[in-house]
Amino acid sequence: MKKQLSMAVLxxxxxxxxxxxxxxxxxxxxxxxxxxxxxxxxxxEEAWADTLLFPHVRLASQKVAVYPDRASFxxxxxxxxxxxxxxxxxxxWDHMSVVQESPEKVHLTVVFSRFDGDxxxxxxFRSLYIVEKVDGRWGIRARSSFAP
Numbered sequence: 001m002k003k004q005l006s007m008a009v010l011x012x013x014x015x016x017x018x019x020x021x022x023x024x025x026x027x028x029x030x031x032x033x034x035x036x037x038x039x040x041x042x043x044x045e046e047a048w049a050d051t052l053l054f055p056h057v058r059l060a061s062q063k064v065a066v067y068p069d070r071a072s073f074x075x076x077x078x079x080x081x082x083x084x085x086x087x088x089x090x091x092x093w094d095h096m097s098v099v100q101e102s103p104e105k106v107h108l109t110v111v112f113s114r115f116d117g118d119x120x121x122x123x124x125f126r127s128l129y130i131v132e133k134v135d136g137r138w139g140i141r142a143r144s145s146f147a148p
Contacts, residue, residue, distance in 0.1 A: 026098045028138045029106035029131035041090045043079035053139035061148045089117040104133040
């Protein structure tokens with residue numbers, strides 16, 4: 001199921017109208033978001049961290065989390081526990097849209113959904129992701145969502 005889901009996420013990000021791209025920078029930023037969600041769904045914290053830039057910032061649940069480096073991010077993440085505590089099994093991107101961009105930074109609005117193990121929708125969330133190119137590598141610098 002997870003491999004099929006990963007492929008579906010990739011196909012959606014590249015082909016569906018809700019994922020309109022505008023430039024090479026936007027394509028690179030969206031590819032990072034696809035890799036982010038694949039790693040998240042696979043519960044692979046190491047690969048998930050590979051999609052981020054540090055320091056990394058997350059605004060959610062009226063809290064600001066700042067991860068100064070990869071080690072602090074990994075120490076704070078336990079996707080298996082997240083799944084157990086929330087009933088979450090996997091997530092999908094439902095929409096991606098470039099709001100602003102330059103050759104080294106892209107702001108995207110996204111909508112993602114979380115599902116349980118029975119493929120039932122738990123909830124969908126609107127978010128803003130900021131993706132940057134630093135030292136030749138694209139990564140997510142910050143994200144702000146309405147998700148807990």
